Amino acid sequence: MPIVDAGRASIRRMGIFSWIGRLLGRPRRTAARQPTRATVAGAQGVTATWQVADPSRLALRLRYAPLRNGGADAGEIVWGWVPFAESPTEGKDRPLLVVAPHDALRVYAVKLTSKAPTSPGAVARHVSIGTGPWDRQRRESWVNLDQLYSVHVHGIRREAAALDKRTFARVAATLSRRYGWRVDG
Secondary structure (H helix, E strand, O other), X not given: OOHHXXXXXXXXXXXXXXXXXXXXXXXXXOOOOOOOHHHOOOOOHHHOOEEOOOHHHOOOEXXXXXXXXXXXXXXXXXXXXXXXXXXXXXXXXXXXEEEEEOOOOEEXXXXXXXXXXXXXXXXXOEEEEEOOOOOOOOOOEEEEEEEEEEEEHHHEEEEEEEXXXXXXXXXXXXXXXXXXXEEEO
16 A cells, blocks of 8 residues: 555544644543542552441541641541442542541541432432532532441542531431431530
């Protein structure tokens, strides 16, 4: 095949603008990729986020204490990598409500979802917290009460917002009834 014909075939496959960009030395654009587990803080190692096996065995004290200092404090919604319950080696970046400190480097948090619970069982496992700046589309959000996570501070990507005290108190009271935790203030 002559060189000219090979060039035309290449142009047809790539599209004229991509081909011109290549001629000008511009880098190829690739489709945006989801970060892999190995590249996301909080996905593995000492900063890994893990699901607490039996939250009712903990003696947590829930107290509203947002400071808006860049750290993760009870009452704040933060973003971090969360493993899937079905496959702990996989997960995604999602909003979490911090409910209590774990230790100097970790906090306890429950995940948020924008998918409305529909079955009676699912409704009982969720608390509506309304809308807020943690969701760009301002969709209603629910706290999932079934799963508690221990999140390393270096696994938190950003601080998104602080819940108002009344909403946090409603979530804390529901968690207290469910797991026997103490609510302070």
